[in-house]
Amino acid sequence: MLIFEESRPGRRARAQAPLTSPDSADLPAHLRRQRPPALPEVGELQAVRHYTRLSQQNFSIDTHFYPLGSCTMKYNPRACHALASLPGFLGRHPLSPPSHSQGILACLFELQEILAAVTGMHAVSLAPAAGAQGEFAGVAMIRAYHRARGDLARREILVPDAAHGTNPATAAMCGFQVREIPTGPAGDLDLQALQAALGPQTAGIMLTNPSTIGVFERGIQAVADRVHQAGGLLYYDGANLNAILGKVRPGDMGFDVIHMNLHKTFATPHGGGGPGAGPVGVAARLAPFLPLPLVARDGPDYRWLEEADRPQSIGRLTAFGGNMGILLRAYIYARLVGREGMGRIAEYATLNANYLFTRLVAAGFEPAYGQRRASHEFILTLRREVRELGVTTMDVAKRLLDYGFHAPTTYFPLLVPECLLIEPTETETPEELDRFVAALTAIRAEAQTDPELVKSAPHSLPVRRLDDVRAAREPDLAWRPGRITDAAGPRGRSGKAED
Amino acid sequence: MPFIPHTPDQVRAMLAAIGVEDIDDLFDEIPPALRAGDLSTLPEALPEMTVARLMAARARADGQPLCFIGAGAYDHHVPAAVWQLLSRGELYSAYTPYQAEASQGTLQILYEFQSMMTALTALDVSNASLYDGASAVAEAILMAVRASRHGKVRRVLIPRGLHPRYRAVAQTIVSQQDIELVEVPFDPSGGHLTLAALEPLAAEPFAALVVPQPNFFGVLEEVDTLTDWAQAHGALVIAVVNPLALALLSPPGEWGSQGADIACGEAQPFGMPLASGGPYAGFLCCKQALMRQLPGRIAGRTLDLDGKPGYTLTLQAREQHIRRSRATSNICTNQGLLVTAATIHLALLGAEGLARTAAACHANTRRLVERLGETRGVTPRFHRPVFHEQALRLPAPAADVLRSLAAHNILGGFDLGADYPELDPAILVCATELRTNEDIDAFAAKLARVIATRSQARCPVEPKF
Numbered sequence: 001m002l003i004f005e006e007s008r009p010g011r012r013a014r015a016q017a018p019l020t021s022p023d024s025a026d027l028p029a030h031l032r033r034q035r036p037p038a039l040p041e042v043g044e045l046q047a048v049r050h051y052t053r054l055s056q057q058n059f060s061i062d063t064h065f066y067p068l069g070s071c072t073m074k075y076n077p078r079a080c081h082a083l084a085s086l087p088g089f090l091g092r093h094p095l096s097p098p099s100h101s102q103g104i105l106a107c108l109f110e111l112q113e114i115l116a117a118v119t120g121m122h123a124v125s126l127a128p129a130a131g132a133q134g135e136f137a138g139v140a141m142i143r144a145y146h147r148a149r150g151d152l153a154r155r156e157i158l159v160p161d162a163a164h165g166t167n168p169a170t171a172a173m174c175g176f177q178v179r180e181i182p183t184g185p186a187g188d189l190d191l192q193a194l195q196a197a198l199g200p201q202t203a204g205i206m207l208t209n210p211s212t213i214g215v216f217e218r219g220i221q222a223v224a225d226r227v228h229q230a231g232g233l234l235y236y237d238g239a240n241l242n243a244i245l246g247k248v249r250p251g252d253m254g255f256d257v258i259h260m261n262l263h264k265t266f267a268t269p270h271g272g273g274g275p276g277a278g279p280v281g282v283a284a285r286l287a288p289f290l291p292l293p294l295v296a297r298d299g300p301d302y303r304w305l306e307e308a309d310r311p312q313s314i315g316r317l318t319a320f321g322g323n324m325g326i327l328l329r330a331y332i333y334a335r336l337v338g339r340e341g342m343g344r345i346a347e348y349a350t351l352n353a354n355y356l357f358t359r360l361v362a363a364g365f366e367p368a369y370g371q372r373r374a375s376h377e378f379i380l381t382l383r384r385e386v387r388e389l390g391v392t393t394m395d396v397a398k399r400l401l402d403y404g405f406h407a408p409t410t411y412f413p414l415l416v417p418e419c420l421l422i423e424p425t426e427t428e429t430p431e432e433l434d435r436f437v438a439a440l441t442a443i444r445a446e447a448q449t450d451p452e453l454v455k456s457a458p459h460s461l462p463v464r465r466l467d468d469v470r471a472a473r474e475p476d477l478a479w480r481p482g483r484i485t486d487a488a489g490p491r492g493r494s495g496k497a498e499d
Numbered sequence: 500m501p502f503i504p505h506t507p508d509q510v511r512a513m514l515a516a517i518g519v520e521d522i523d524d525l526f527d528e529i530p531p532a533l534r535a536g537d538l539s540t541l542p543e544a545l546p547e548m549t550v551a552r553l554m555a556a557r558a559r560a561d562g563q564p565l566c567f568i569g570a571g572a573y574d575h576h577v578p579a580a581v582w583q584l585l586s587r588g589e590l591y592s593a594y595t596p597y598q599a600e601a602s603q604g605t606l607q608i609l610y611e612f613q614s615m616m617t618a619l620t621a622l623d624v625s626n627a628s629l630y631d632g633a634s635a636v637a638e639a640i641l642m643a644v645r646a647s648r649h650g651k652v653r654r655v656l657i658p659r660g661l662h663p664r665y666r667a668v669a670q671t672i673v674s675q676q677d678i679e680l681v682e683v684p685f686d687p688s689g690g691h692l693t694l695a696a697l698e699p700l701a702a703e704p705f706a707a708l709v710v711p712q713p714n715f716f717g718v719l720e721e722v723d724t725l726t727d728w729a730q731a732h733g734a735l736v737i738a739v740v741n742p743l744a745l746a747l748l749s750p751p752g753e754w755g756s757q758g759a760d761i762a763c764g765e766a767q768p769f770g771m772p773l774a775s776g777g778p779y780a781g782f783l784c785c786k787q788a789l790m791r792q793l794p795g796r797i798a799g800r801t802l803d804l805d806g807k808p809g810y811t812l813t814l815q816a817r818e819q820h821i822r823r824s825r826a827t828s829n830i831c832t833n834q835g836l837l838v839t840a841a842t843i844h845l846a847l848l849g850a851e852g853l854a855r856t857a858a859a860c861h862a863n864t865r866r867l868v869e870r871l872g873e874t875r876g877v878t879p880r881f882h883r884p885v886f887h888e889q890a891l892r893l894p895a896p897a898a899d900v901l902r903s904l905a906a907h908n909i910l911g912g913f914d915l916g917a918d919y920p921e922l923d924p925a926i927l928v929c930a931t932e933l934r935t936n937e938d939i940d941a942f943a944a945k946l947a948r949v950i951a952t953r954s955q956a957r958c959p960v961e962p963k964f
Contacts, residue, residue, distance in 0.1 A: 002607070002610075002611060002614075003611055003842075003846050004611070004614065012849050012851055012852060013578070013846075013847040013848070013849070013852070015578075016576070016578045016847045016848055016852055017848055017851070017852030017853075017855040017856055018855045018856060018858075018859040018932055020855070021854060021855040021858045021859075022858045022859055022861070022862035023858075023862065024747060024857075024858045024861045024862065026865070026884065027719070027747060027748070027861070027884060027886075028719070028884055030723065030749075031719050031721075031722065031748055031749055031884075032747060032748060032749060033745065033746070033747055033748055033749050033750060034749070034753070036746075036850035036851070036854065037615075037618040037619045037621075037745065037746070037750070037850050037853075038618040038850075039615055039618060039619075039845055039846075039848075039849050039850045039853070040845075040846050040849060041849045041850075041851075042846055042847075042849070044578075044580060044847060047580065047843060047846045047847050048580050048584065050846070051584045051608070051839075051842075051843055051846075052584065052587070054603070054604035054607055054608060055584070055587045055589035055590045055604050056589060056604065057602075057603040057604035057607075058589040058590065058593045058601070058602055058603070058604040058605055059589075059593065059598070059601040059602065060588050060589045060590070060591070060592040060593035061588070061592035061593075062588025062589065062591070062592045063588060063589060064601075066594070068594060068597070071594055073594060074502070075502050076591065076592050077501075077502060079547045079550065079551065081586065081591070083550065083551055083554040083555075084554075085582070086554060086555060086558040087558070087563065088557075088558030088559055088560075088561050088562070088563060089558050089561075089774065089775065090772040090773065090774050091563055091566075091574070091772065091773060092561050092773060092774070092775045093566050093568050093572060093574070093773050093775075093910060094572050094773065094775050094776030094777075095568050095570055095572070095913055096561070096564070096566075096568075096775075096910060097901065097902070097905050097910070099902075099905050099906070100561050100562050100564055100905065100910070101561060102560050102561065103556070103557035103558055103559070103560030103561040104557065104561060104775055106557060106560075107554075107557055110542075113540070114541060114542070117538065117540045117541055118538065118541060120535070129630040129631065129634070129777065129778070130630060130830075130831070130832050130833065131831075131832065132819075132829045132830050132831050132832070133630060133634075133830075135829060136672070136675075136829060140671070140675055143675065164820075165818075165819040165820035165821070165822075165823045165826070166819050166820075166829045166831060168819075168823040168824035169819035169822070169823060169824060169826040169828070169829035170829040171824065172824040172825070172826070172829075173672075173675065173676070173828065173829050174675040174676075175675050175676050175677065178823075178824040215528070216528045216529050218528055218529075218530070220530075220533070221530065221532075221533070244529075246535060246538060247526060247529070247534065247535055248526075248529055248533050248534060248535055249535050252533055252535065252536075253533055263832065267502070269591045269592050269836065270592065270593060270594040270595070270832070270835075271590070271591060271592075271593070271834075271835045271836025271837075271839075272590055272593045272594070272595070272596065272602075272604075272605035272608070272835035272836060272838075272839060273594065273595035273596065273605065273609075273627070273796060273832055273833060273834075273835030274595075274628070274778075274832040274833040274834045274835045274836065274837075275630075275777070275778035275832075275833075275834050275835075275836060275837060276832045291671070307667075314671055315667055315668070315670060315671030316633070316664060316667045316668050316671055317630075317634065317668060317671060317672075318630055318631045318633055318634055318668060318776075318777065319571055319572075319631055319632060319633035319662065319664040319665060319668060319765070319776070320571070320572060320631070320664070320775070320776025320777055320779075321775075321776050321777070322776070322777055323630075323777040323778040324774055324775035324776050324777050324778075325774045325775075325777065325778050326777075326778055332550055332554060334541075334542075335542060335544075335545050335550045335553070336501050336502075336544065336545060336546075336547060336550055337501050337502070337544055338541065338542055338543045338544025338545060339538055339539070339541035339542065339543050339544065340543065340544050341500065341501050341544050342538065342541060343535075343538070344500055344503060345503075347522045347523075347525075348500075348503045348505060348522075350522070350525045350526070351505075351510070351513055351514075351517075351522055351525060352513075354517050354525050355513040355516060355517055358516055358517045358518075359516065372528070373525060373527065373528045397598070398598075398600065401598060401600060401601045406598060406601060407598050407601075409597075412820075426502070426503050427502050427503065427504065428504075429504045429505070429509075430505065430509050430512075430513055456804065458600050458601075461600045461601060461603075462600070462603045462809075463599075463600055463603055463803040463807055463809035464600070464803040464804040464805055464807070465600065465803060465804050466599050466600065466801050466802070466803050466809045466810075466811045467801045467802050467803070467804075468599075468801070468811055468813070470801045470802060471799040471800070471801035471811050471813040472799070472813050472814055472815070472816070475624075475790065475799055475813060475814060476799055476800040476801070477610070477613055477617075477624050477625070477790075477797060477798070477799050477800075477813075478610070478613045478614040478617040478618075478623075478624065478625065479610070479611070479614040480614075
């Protein structure tokens with residue numbers, strides 16, 4: 001039931017609004033609203049119960065193993081939430097003067113320093129509000145760097161065919177042409193194809209390492225040398241930073257610019273799809289172009305660096321400098337984990353992934369890159385099961401939900417057929433990993449004896465398999481007053497597509 | 500080991516199962532030359548109790564001043580239920596609802612949010628959020644350019660009276676695609692957009708006109724006239740609105756004869772604490788005809804195998820993971836948890852609660868301006884009606900006045916001089932529903948004293964106290 005359907009005229013959560021409605025008759029009549037908006041009218045208990053019940057229809061890290069490859073669904077420590085929610089932090093206005101900002105600026109400055117040190121970059125800006133905005137900032141800096149040198153011919157960004165969709169989308173958003181580079185059979189970038197693609201039009205290359213295939217790009221030094229020789233820059237997509245945190249630094253691999261996903265590697269919550277935070281780090285030659293604001297230290301005092309301090313900056317990305325509450329959580333996490341803990345994150349994430357990989361392969365599942373060491377994640381292909389048993393990877397993923405596991409990432413990367421990308425993270429116990437192996441093995445057995453059970457999964461969730469085609473063909477994107485809802489679905493205005 | 504649960508025995512057994520001696524062997528594909536060297540500059544690990552002490556001191560250091568700054572971030576009451584519900588792990592620690600059947604809670608909340616935002620703006624479609632108000636304006640501009648004659652017109656009119664930070668962010672983002680933002684001056688006495696200022700800029704085609712309501716100065720724009728004018732020139736209208744103000748003010752979908760085409764803005768007034776500037780949530784709504792140009796996630800209602808209603812992410816053919824370099828935007832993860840805050844906040848307040856809150860902000864700011872105006876030389880900078888902010892001319896340098904007030908733990912407004920030298924010395928003040936009469940009186944008394952002290956200090960004879 002929608003909150004709108006629980007609404008009754010005249011009912012309100014009366015504690016939540018001012019007691020009286022002051023006169024606002026001085027607002028000009030022609031600019032005033034004629035009819036009130038159709039918002040629900042509910043009491044406070046109704047609202048609390050409604051949203052509590054809705055929350056119970058979610059899988060989450062706190063309730064389920066969530067091995068969603070490339071998303072690093074690790075435990076979000078409660079201390080990070082509690083301490084970032086102290087009244088002094090929540091009540092601070094973003095435009096407060098320096099006299100009322102030293103506490104938070106100290107945290108942000110130290111976070112910049114920690115992130116720069118652990119990634120081997122010269123300087124860090126915390127401004128990007130998410131990974132995709134970090135990518136945008138990174139590619140915009142590459143563009144600004146070439147332009148500042150008068151090198152206007154560099155119009156092309158290279159992207160591996162296995163890359164996340166954000167990479168080509170970002171390059172296009174920054175006005176670049178995108179050229180894809182194939183991946184070789186062992187999972188490394190095809191160096192010959194790279195060499196052939198490089199030229200005076202090359203602005204840079206966007207790489208994830210370990211790659212989206214879940215293996216370390218062994219030719220990274222050769223890739224870096226060749227791209228640099230061609231005058232291009234190297235962009236590091238930090239999606240998989242959890243695999244190497246404290247073990248290998250992107251700066252040492254030759255990357256000129258990186259972004260990090262603090263909602264992955266630094267354990268900040270995913271919140272049902274954000275907020276994230278996507279700080280960018282750069283080599284010295286790109287530092288003038290970093291997005292604003294930055295935090296600087298002058299003696300004992302901290303201050304913002306703004307346009308006047310950084311005239312070559314690519315500029316601002318959000319009104320107030322980024323997702324501060326998320327940056328605070330990441331800072332708290334970094335202090336809890338500390339120097340000793342950073343390297344352990346990569347070690348145990350890799351241990352868990354390789355253990356799960358080994359056990360699943362021993363159980364008869366086919367690895368996509370069996371001759372390679374897994375990083376913090378790995379790929380299985382279910383092409384044999386699909387061929388022999390007639391169930392799809394999506395069916396298996398949906399059946400996993402019935403077993404109480406969130407499904408791994410499915411059908412990505414695009415170049416491996418019928419694939420599952422599995423990332424357990426370091427915060428899971430081996431017992432949980434064993435249970436996951438048992439579930440996947442049991443589902444395969446079900447597919448042999450009762451394939452319909454798998455094909456029609458899930459069976460134990462609030463809804464059964466949803467009709468995505470109907471959702472896209474007959475978009476129903478908002479409730480409207482007066483609409484009658486029944487078991488067969490909505491009637492009345494459903495917002496038909498006009499294409 | 501913080502947040503790593505393995506026992507030594509388990510580690511030994513796992514390594515044996517994998518067939519390696521120790522954990523370091525798992526990194527054997529990484530060239531030794533690349534292994535991280537010195538990490539000694541990183542701080543050492545601290546127990547939670549020590550970090551708690553450190554953070555409490557840092558939070559305390561920033562004081563809890565009496566705040567009369569608005570300028571795009573507003574100190575509103577947040578019902579206790581909002582963040583208590585948000586802190587439930589099922590909402591806090593879930594991810595983007597890729598597996599719809601296991602994410603019905605988040606998906607239904609996104610659908611309810613979209614329903615509430617379309618109701619507030621009187622438009623057909625809403626997405627499920629962007630990063631913040633400023634980035635929403637940038638995405639709205641990109642959307643309008645894509646929609647305009649197949650992206651051929653790359654010129655957008657943007658008022659100088661729009662939030663300076665929003666203009667800066669829009670510039671950062673759209674300049675990458677060589678889109679020209681043409682600044683439209685505000686009327687020097689009204690602070691608003693006029694057709695007289697617009698007409699000379701319409702000689703060349705433009706894809707869209709950005710219309711803020713209210714604008715950065717709190718001033719109300721003549722939205723009907725502006726909308727009709729822009730649409731008569733074949734351009735789209737992008738409304739940038741404070742969504743709380745829409746409880747009292749005409750919604751973008753009803754502006755002029757056709758309604759604005761796109762509405763966007765900052766949802767922070769709905770359940771999001773100031774929190775130094777984020778996380779907040781941008782919103783973006785549009786007419787049906789522009790639906791497939793919308794960037795970002797959208798939740799839709801559909802049916803399951805049994806014909807039972809359910810929710811799923813939809814229209815994904817617009818998005819980066821499907822369309823790659825031809826996507827409407829690179830955005831993926833956005834502000835899901837804050838959308839949840841806004842949805843619960845709106846459910847708790849309803850239309851009546853929202854209207855009361857908006858009216859209280861309006862009345863408090865009116866009272867604030869009256870009280871501050873009792874000090875000689877402090878006068879409204881613009882004569883037009885405002886929502887809940889007002890630009891005030893000061894008889895002394897604004898930075899000095901604000902610094903003196905801050906020393907008394909009052910944040911007395913936003914200094915307009917840096918962004919608008921033509922208005923200097925002037926400040927922008929705001930009093931939300933949380934500021935009491937006593938707060939306002941305290942500010943007025945302190946401002947009077949600060950200005951009196953300054954004018955005495957400028958006397959040739961040293962004043963005696």
